[in-house]
Amino acid sequence: MRAGDTIMALSSGSLPAGVAVIRLSGPQVGTALTAIAGGIPQPRRLTLRPIGAAQRLDEGLVAFFPAPNSFTGEDCAELQVHGSPAGVRAIMALLNSLGLRLAEAGEFTRRAFENGKLDLVAVEGLGDLLEAETERQRQQALARYDGRLTEKIDLWRDTLLDLRAEIEARLDFSDEGDVSDDLPAHWFSQLDDLQISIGQALSSFESGRIxxxxxxxxxxxxxxxxxxxxxxxxxxxxxxxxxxxxxxxxxxxxxxxxxxxxxxxxxxxxxxxxxxxxxxxxxxxxxxxxxxxxxxxxxxxxxxxxxxxxxxxxxxxxxxxxxxxxxxxxxxxxxxxxxxxxxxxxxxxxxxxxxxxxxGGEPALVSHERDRQALQEALAALEACRSTVGDWELAAESLRGASAALERLIGRIDAERVLDRLFASFCIGK
Missing domain, CATH: 3.40.50.300 (P-loop containing nucleotide triphosphate hydrolases)
Structure with a gap:
């Protein structure tokens, strides 16, 4: 996978078919559309164009999605052409001659992740959605892809920031009289509520896995x-x-x-x-x-x-x-x-x-082994914080550990180690 390349892929089903969809993403998309479709069409509108350069290869609908408002965050385009094996091969050969290369498995989605369009939880939800065979699987995958678990994680991270602020104030300003050694009562209530919320999410793992x-x-x-x-x-x-x-x-x-x-x-x-x-x-x-x-x-x-x-x-x-x-x-x-x-x-x-x-009833948001491990790590860190209150450095480090576990889950840190395995399971063109 090489950053800066413009990539292409057949994103529709196997050929022959009624319609074939060719996806493009990268900095040379506009140049490619000008060369093969007579110019860049109005953004986000399907436009009927002849497809080809010196020789007409086909006729189809062309859509252009300029950065950053696209799936990958880069300039993107789709060519909806007739699903002829010969026609599609000719169009992709022409695009290749213009400097585009074939995408690797999952490369469109990986670019979306790297450009901040999707987090790792949503990427996994998209993968589950592509593989869904039943209605329950579709519902659960879509809830994850739509960001419902990410919303919970963001709330947990905000609460952790509030808890850390109280602890770190005692580290940074312990010699000033206006900072009490005792934590306010609401701090412990926040910690309790956070542990309960994460624990409830973790308890849904088995039903989500099933x-x-x-x-x-x-x-x-x-x-x-x-x-x-x-x-x-x-x-x-x-x-x-x-x-x-x-x-x-x-x-x-x-x-x-x-x-x-x-x-x-x-x-x-x-x-x-x-x-x-x-x-x-x-x-x-x-x-x-x-x-x-x-x-x-x-x-x-x-x-x-x-x-x-x-x-x-x-x-x-x-x-x-x-x-x-x-x-x-x-x-x-x-x-x-x-x-x-x-x-x-x-x-x-x-x-x-x-x-x-x-x-269970509602779609479970926690369904991957990564989820279970991250939430267990976060809960263990919160319990360690509770047991070290008074030793401010240890308590602060425990809260940072809880935040790190949640950030690994959404891919803010240490994401690289799971990316290759995850995106390799995606189909070409997604």
Missing amino acids: VREGIRVALAGPPNSGKSSLLNALSRSDLAIVSDEAGTTRDVREVGLDIGGQLFVLLDLAGLRDTDSKAEAEGVRRAKQAINTADIVLWLQAPDVDALPRPETKGLLLTIGTKMDLATSQGVDIGVSTQTETGLQALREKLAVLGQDLA
Whole structure:
């Protein structure tokens, strides 16, 4: 990534397509538009122009967004042309001959960050929005991208400045009589309120993570209890191999499923049993590990398979009686049959209700591991400050540590170490 270059990228879908959108950003955008579109159009208005220089290549809509009022903060433009592979290649070859280069992954968004148009929290929200597969993911990502978490962080930082001002006044003017050694009562109230507010935000991390990553549902039980058949029935596909032979499933298969606007990740696991096969034994080990970490475990019992004791798990556990077309299982939460589709809708509805409980009501703003670490660091620093009140240098340093943790979260300091990894996950043209 080279600063000062003018970059270009195809930002729309794969070709051929009805319309292709070519984005430009950088100091040479105006020169490029003059060369290929006959001049710079009126800012922020789509204008129909022939596209080409000595030779007409296409005709399309041209939009110009002058700095600093653009997505990247630089001069930007979009060419909306016909989605012909040959046409797009010719236009981009012409732009390249004018000195523009192809953008790297995420380079438009990175320039927006470096030019102060987005902070790191909003950038992550944009990344989540681009990858959103369900309605809940879209809502949560958009709330983050719109700056709702940043607003909270700004309020916390303002409060920290007020708290630090009282402490540092005692450091700087301790020899003057008009500065008391005792902190005012409202200082402690502010500290309490700040800790409560950050703690409440931190408590929403698990629900935010679940929405962003999906609710992990382990389909577990003995061999031939119907795990792969249930996976296929719920996903309405034939993704998993179904066989009467025990031990067919030997690895963890993951399938994403949208239920009620929430992403569920179904895990088809190896059947639990003792085995001499090293490959199957590894599958059983992975199955047990998945059960221990799943948000929901569907424990399957079939009438033609010997039952096993229900496993210990940190997540919710539902006992599912399978193969109800053969016989009715006793002591189960829901009975299903993949042959007759009995109980499948009831199971989907139950999962939707559990998903609502796990994901919470309003979109959670704290959903990334970086968020959790930063807020935990800030809370630890505030607690350290409380315990060192009276030793003004230590108290001030603790408050500065809390501020630094929040500033790292939004990318004001130490941002470089996360930028390359973050923007590499973005598509070209974004």
